[in-house]
Amino acid sequence: MDFDFDLLRELTETSGVPGYEDRVRNLVRREFEGVADSVHTDPMGNVVGTIEGSGDYEVAIAAHMDEIGFMVKHVTDEGFLEIDTLGGWDPDVLRAQRVTVHTPDEDLTGVIGSIPTHVQDDEEEFDIDDVAIDLGLPAEEVEERVSVGDLVSMEQTTVRVGDNVTGKALDDRVCLFAMLEAAKRLDDPDVTVHFCATVQEELGVRGAPAVSTDVDPDLAVALDVTVANDIPAVRKESEYVTELGEGAAIKLKDSSVVTTPKVHRRMRSVAEDRGIDHQMEVLPSGATDTSGFQNTHGAKPVGAISVPTRYLHTVTESVHHADVEATIDLLTAFLETETGDHDYSL
Structure with a gap:
């Protein structure tokens, strides 16, 4: 596995239910040390680690800390x-x-x-x-x-099972992990990037709208897990949504958001140019932090990258190591190539 499995295990095995994300928040602040130019925690408990860019354009990246x-x-x-x-x-x-x-x-x-x-x-x-x-x-x-x-x-441990990682709270700690890893890779960006570890997503996307108002970005990208129904109990491939091992999922829609066309198209273009495995996600139901940024404190262009996950909201949530790696690669590449000059207007 081409990533820090020990950190992923620590993030997933640490407890942090909605509204009480303290232990996870401490880990996030620790990982931002020496990486972010500034770190602050708002009254709700959202943590924002900011890497300053050379221009005025600002991007928010969000992944939630809470587990059910x-x-x-x-x-x-x-x-x-x-x-x-x-x-x-x-x-x-x-x-x-x-x-x-x-x-x-x-x-x-x-x-x-x-x-x-x-x-x-x-x-x-x-x-x-x-x-x-x-x-x-x-x-x-x-x-x-x-x-x-x-x-x-x-109470559950996080372990490797073949090519997969399984455990509790991969929703959304695997995306929190991907966000932290991308932050560590980002070097001298053209734009300012606010890496937002949000709270209370599982209670109806509560932390993201608050931090969106505070940060007020020009562009926002949320990270969350998505359904991978590629299992024997689901017969129709059209109901899979995503499949393990096929790459990072670029979200087109879920029940809370339709992502901005020019944003998801640029994500796809970046993935193709860099040879990053990816798949397109059309999720019939389920809400993510993406919606918390789209129309809070004014309309914003938004995109989302998802990690395909089997057995969501159980203690045996499972992800494929290659999809985790692809998510980190795609997010990093998207941020490295964001100049603030891309036209996301409709």
């Missing part, structure tokens, strides 16, 4: 934790999983229980309200150590 997770809403008399969601979950993927409960003082490992098949009702449906986290502690001790409002994230 939970918040404790009730501690039962028996010592089990009931939770509320922070982001979109399919309840079926939560059965029999390990979790980490984050209190102000400590992290506790827990498990989401599952009724054994021996006594299951085949007609019974499983819902988030059915989730009960078992900390393996007496009820009195749970009440002392855990409070309503404490946070819960999934």
Whole structure:
């Protein structure tokens, strides 16, 4: 793998649910040291690392730090934790999983229980309200150590599986990683580039509009994962959206944005000129930070680059190493060739 796998693993294994991205934010600020000319954090928690260019034109690059997770809403008399969601979950993927409960003082490992098949009702449906986290502690001790409002994230390691990397929170830490790697490669750009690590994307693209107003760029490019349905359960190739190993995905649309034609066409031209593997993305549903920049504080030209990902919003999200490399290469090349003179007008 032609990238820093240890950093990607650290980013993905570090917990940071929406609104509480502190640990990931610390990693981002660390990686910006010696790379960005300036770094600041806004009141929402967005981190912006700026590399100054020689001209007046400004570009924003965005990738979100938050991962889907939970918040404790009730501690039962028996010592089990009931939770509320922070982001979109399919309840079926939560059965029999390990979790980490984050209190102000400590992290506790827990498990989401599952009724054994021996006594299951085949007609019974499983819902988030059915989730009960078992900390393996007496009820009195749970009440002392855990409070309503404490946070819960999934517990999973990030590993190589063949040509793929799999783990939790690749949405969107793999794109956060790609953004940081591109920032490290960018040398003396013609334009000023603001690398924005955003918050609360999983709750409806909340951080990006705020940072877009503050930065007010001339052009914005967002990075996020996208659906790769190239799996046996999906029969029609037209429903794949993207395929693993076919390169970085240049977004044309999702349910929140139609990217600016001249921006995505230049991305494609750069990819072709540099021999970077790429594919075009038409995503039927799903929103990204791209929309947070397009019409906030005035209209902006926008583009987006996506990393094809299987099994989204699970603890086994999977990406192909070549697609990660292609995303870093394409973003770097796009920024290196941005002079501020390209016409993105309609």
